[in-house]
Amino acid sequence: MAVYTHIPSEEMAELVRAFGAGKLLSAKGIAEGVENSNYLVDATHGRFILTVYEKRVDANDLPFFLSLIDHLADNGCPVPRARHTQGGGATINWRGKSIALIEFAEGLSVSHPTPSQARAVGAALGQVHKAAASFTMSRPNSLGPEGWFDLAERCGEDLDAIQIGLRERIAKECTFLNRHWPADLPRSVIHADLFPDNVLMIGNSVSALIDFYFACTEVRAWDVAITHAAWSFQNDGTGFDPSIGDAILAGYKKEFGLTREEQENFSILARGACLRFLLTRAWDWLNTPADALVTRKDPLAFLRRLEHYAAQ
Amino acid sequence: MAVYTHIPSEEMAELVRAFGAGKLLSAKGIAEGVENSNYLVDATHGRFILTVYEKRVDANDLPFFLSLIDHLADNGCPVPRARHTQGGGATINWRGKSIALIEFAEGLSVSHPTPSQARAVGAALGQVHKAAASFTMSRPNSLGPEGWFDLAERCGEDLDAIQIGLRERIAKECTFLNRHWPADLPRSVIHADLFPDNVLMIGNSVSALIDFYFACTEVRAWDVAITHAAWSFQNDGTGFDPSIGDAILAGYKKEFGLTREEQENFSILARGACLRFLLTRAWDWLNTPADALVTRKDPLAFLRRLEHYAAQ
Numbered sequence: 094m095a096v097y098t099h100i101p102s103e104e105m106a107e108l109v110r111a112f113g114a115g116k117l118l119s120a121k122g123i124a125e126g127v128e129n130s131n132y133l134v135d136a137t138h139g140r141f142i143l144t145v146y147e148k149r150v151d152a153n154d155l156p157f158f159l160s161l162i163d164h165l166a167d168n169g170c171p172v173p174r175a176r177h178t179q180g181g182g183a184t185i186n187w188r189g190k191s192i193a194l195i196e197f198a199e200g201l202s203v204s205h206p207t208p209s210q211a212r213a214v215g216a217a218l219g220q221v222h223k224a225a226a227s228f229t230m231s232r233p234n235s236l237g238p239e240g241w242f243d244l245a246e247r248c249g250e251d252l253d254a255i256q257i258g259l260r261e262r263i264a265k266e267c268t269f270l271n272r273h274w275p276a277d278l279p280r281s282v283i284h285a286d287l288f289p290d291n292v293l294m295i296g297n298s299v300s301a302l303i304d305f306y307f308a309c310t311e312v313r314a315w316d317v318a319i320t321h322a323a324w325s326f327q328n329d330g331t332g333f334d335p336s337i338g339d340a341i342l343a344g345y346k347k348e349f350g351l352t353r354e355e356q357e358n359f360s361i362l363a364r365g366a367c368l369r370f371l372l373t374r375a376w377d378w379l380n381t382p383a384d385a386l387v388t389r390k391d392p393l394a395f396l397r398r399l400e401h402y403a404a405q
Numbered sequence: 406m407a408v409y410t411h412i413p414s415e416e417m418a419e420l421v422r423a424f425g426a427g428k429l430l431s432a433k434g435i436a437e438g439v440e441n442s443n444y445l446v447d448a449t450h451g452r453f454i455l456t457v458y459e460k461r462v463d464a465n466d467l468p469f470f471l472s473l474i475d476h477l478a479d480n481g482c483p484v485p486r487a488r489h490t491q492g493g494g495a496t497i498n499w500r501g502k503s504i505a506l507i508e509f510a511e512g513l514s515v516s517h518p519t520p521s522q523a524r525a526v527g528a529a530l531g532q533v534h535k536a537a538a539s540f541t542m543s544r545p546n547s548l549g550p551e552g553w554f555d556l557a558e559r560c561g562e563d564l565d566a567i568q569i570g571l572r573e574r575i576a577k578e579c580t581f582l583n584r585h586w587p588a589d590l591p592r593s594v595i596h597a598d599l600f601p602d603n604v605l606m607i608g609n610s611v612s613a614l615i616d617f618y619f620a621c622t623e624v625r626a627w628d629v630a631i632t633h634a635a636w637s638f639q640n641d642g643t644g645f646d647p648s649i650g651d652a653i654l655a656g657y658k659k660e661f662g663l664t665r666e667e668q669e670n671f672s673i674l675a676r677g678a679c680l681r682f683l684l685t686r687a688w689d690w691l692n693t694p695a696d697a698l699v700t701r702k703d704p705l706a707f708l709r710r711l712e713h714y715a716a717q
Contacts, residue, residue: 101516118607119511121445122436133433133445135511199431199447204413295430 098130098145098190105132105143111185112176112194114138128306133197140197141176145190150306152184152191157232158305159183159193161282168224171217171299173198200293200300208340209297211324215344217299218287218320222313222349225282234285234309236369238274242267244372251379255392263372266399270365275358276312283316284308288323314355317345318362322370322398330397360405367399410442410457410502417444417455423497424488424506426450440618445509452509453488457502462618464496464503469544470617471495471505473594480536483529483611485510512605512612520652521609523636527656529611530599530632534625534661537594546597546621548681550586554579556684563691567704575683578711582677587670588624595628596620600635626667629657630674634682634710642709672717679711 099122100108106117115137123142125131130145146152160183165172173196175183184191203210236244245252245263252260284291286307293301325338345351351359374392381389411434412420418429427449435454437443442457458464472495477484485508487495496503515522548556557564557575564572596603598619605613637650657663663671686704693701 102513103516106513117513119605120513121433123445124434124436133435201414201418201429201432204415293431 097147100132100143100145100187104187105134108143108185108187108192109134109136109141109194111178112141113179114141114176114194134194142173142195142197144193144195145187146184146192147190154232154306155184155191155193157230158308160230161228161308162195162305164228165221165224165302168227170220170224171198171301172221172305173301173303198293198301198303200295202290202292203294204289206289206324206337207297208336210294211337211340212344213294213297213299214287214292214320214324215317215341215346216348217292217302217344218284218316218341219345219348219350221284221302222281222316228282231282231310232308234311236285236307236373237309237311238270238276238365241270241365241368241372244376248372248375248379252375255375255378256396259375259396262396263368266364266368266403270361270368273361274365275354275361278312278314278355278358279352280310281313281316282308283311283313285311285316285319287316287320312362314351314359315362315366317342317351317355318359319366319369320345321359322363322366322395322402326394326398326401328394329391330394330401333398333401360402363402364399367395367402371395371399409459412444412455412457412499416499417446420455420497420499420504421446421448421453421506423490424453425491426453426488426506446506454485454507454509456505456507457499458496458504459502466544466618467496467503467505469542470620472542473540473620474507474617476540477533477536477614480539482532482536482614483510484533484614484617510605510613510615512607514602514604515606516601518601518636518649519609520648522606523649523652524656525606525609525611526599526604526632526636527629527653527658528660529604529614529656530596530628530653531657531660531662533596533614534593534628540594543594543622544620546623548597548619548685549621549623550582550588550677553582553677553680553684556688560684560687560691564687567687567690568708571687571708574708575680575687578676578680578715582673582680585673586677587666587673590624590626590667590670591664592622593625593628594620595623595625597623597628597631599628599632624674626663626671627674627678629654629663629667630671631678631681632657633671634675634678634707634714638706638710638713640706641703642706642713645710645713672714675714676711679707679714683707683711 109117117136119135120132123131123133128149129147132143134141134143159175162172163174166174176194177183184193291304321338321341326333371392374390378389378392421429429448431447432444435443435445440461441459444455446453446455471487474484475486478486488506496505603616633650633653638645683704686702690701690704
């Protein structure tokens with residue numbers, strides 16, 4: 094949660110003008126996401142989020158991400174669009190970094206979702222999957238099943254510094270999922286990170302889905318499993334609330350639907366979702382200095398979620 | 406530059422309502438200042454900065470700071486006001502922390518001021534000093550001349566780790582200023598930190614002076630000297646631009662004025678201003694881990710400014 098790149102206001106005014114957004118009136122660096130630098134920008138032609146892509150996002154992926162959000166918006170999903178320059182580009186290169194200007198959307202991320210809100214989130218995810226069917230670009234999932242063994246390997250023995258036995262538990266899960274992973278289920282472009290932080294709501298309605306920077310081509314129902322795992326528990330991974338999980342699924346099914354095979358494999362997909370976040374959080378935990386001013390997210394919250402799905 | 410305190414959106418909505426600002430529509434944590442957590446908040450009754458005061462601000466000082474900004478706004482200064490609850494309070498206690506809701510002001514902090522802009526800044530400072538004459542509260546300056554010896558002492562030998570000879574240079578300056586400090590010049594409540602970051606501008610006009618959290622009762626012309634030292638150099642403390650410094654003074658004199666004694670002592674006051682920022686930046690430099698995600702500000706930029714004034 095930091096602004097890594099400071100843009101002098103005079104130069105930001107130039108960028109905003111180049112995106113056809115008029116005259117810059119105000120700009121505040123915002124603490125949103127850990128990947129990029131973001132500014133909340135007011136200009137005479139509207140409000141926007143100006144994003145400076147930092148090293149964790151590959152500039153080669155930007156056409157995919159930014160075309161995707163435009164495509165979803167064009168197809169009626171609550172997704173803010175990227176602004177284009179007169180030349181048609183969705184990014185501008187500024188001092189070697191790519192910059193985009195994305196519509197601002199009102200709304201708040203909920204901390205304690207109600208079933209009605211969860212239902213709306215499931216439905217919005219269904220809308221995304223419906224619209225994604227006509228999206229022609231693709232992007233491999235760098236954090237998918239093929240990468241888990243490798244990521245566990247890189248964390249190595251240090252995993253036991255987080256909790257004794259964690260390394261072995263993860264190795265066992267990798268083996269289990271490798272054997273049972275339903276790789277032949279329908280595939281699609283998915284959001285892959287639809288946590289409450291990435292959903293803005295006004296009351297019980299979804300006003301915006303944001304932060305598509307993990308979007309990739311993957312087993313489609315995995316997106317539903319990720320969303321289920323991200324929303325249905327307390328932050329620490331305890332206190333599964335079936336009324337939330339059920340509402341996510343009900344909303345999704347109303348808008349899109351799950352096949353019988355997808356439903357049968359749901360707990361396997363959810364275990365994979367938990368393992369993915371357990372591994373990346375463990376990696377970040379082991380590689381972020383404890384005194385750095387970023388909040389390290391507890392990896393064990395996803396071990397607890399994993400055990401919930403494994404017990405089903 | 407970080408948000409230290411996360412407020413769940415449901416609780417923030419309650420706070421915004423308690424301040425009489427209507428329904429919360431949007432909230433983004435912003436990377437502003439290093440002292441507090443700040444959110445840019447949209448509500449049905451307007452836009453605000455919601456501030457959570459963290460440990461570097463003494464809660465006992467808040468009535469002073471918040472009454473001051475209201476007083477300055479009442480007297481025509483471009484200063485955003487604090488919102489009050491129905492009970493009249495300017496802060497609400499939330500989980501042991503004080504929270505204020507301050508009007509949002511449009512405008513941008515300039516990185517490369519022009520003389521016209523510098524003149525407007527000097528004039529705005531003059532307006533503040535004019536209005537401060539009728540402000541009855543007072544607050545001692547914890548970073549004033551009396552504290553410099555002590556702060557230098559606490560930095561100790563480590564100062565030479567920043568630059569060899571720095572400790573001796575600072576000791577010499579403390580002694581010099583102790584001997585020549587014009588403590589009997591007129592006193593007033595001053596801003597004490599009027600850097601470009603704390604001035605929002607629209608074109609050549611000052612739209613807002615912000616961040617009064619170093620405001621205190623002090624030799625009034627010291628405020629002018631701080632502003633002069635903060636605006637008239639490149640960020641690294643080189644490249645003094647007399648056209649900016651002169652414009653600051655011209656704008657100030659037009660609005661308020663300097664006595665003969667204040668003018669005669671101006672370079673001493675400016676040396677004191679540079680020493681204050683040299684010392685606090687050195688302290689922060691020595692006490693901030695290099696890998697923390699906050700930008701450490703270069704203390705030597707103020708040694709260079711100090712030498713400029715000392716050579717006059």
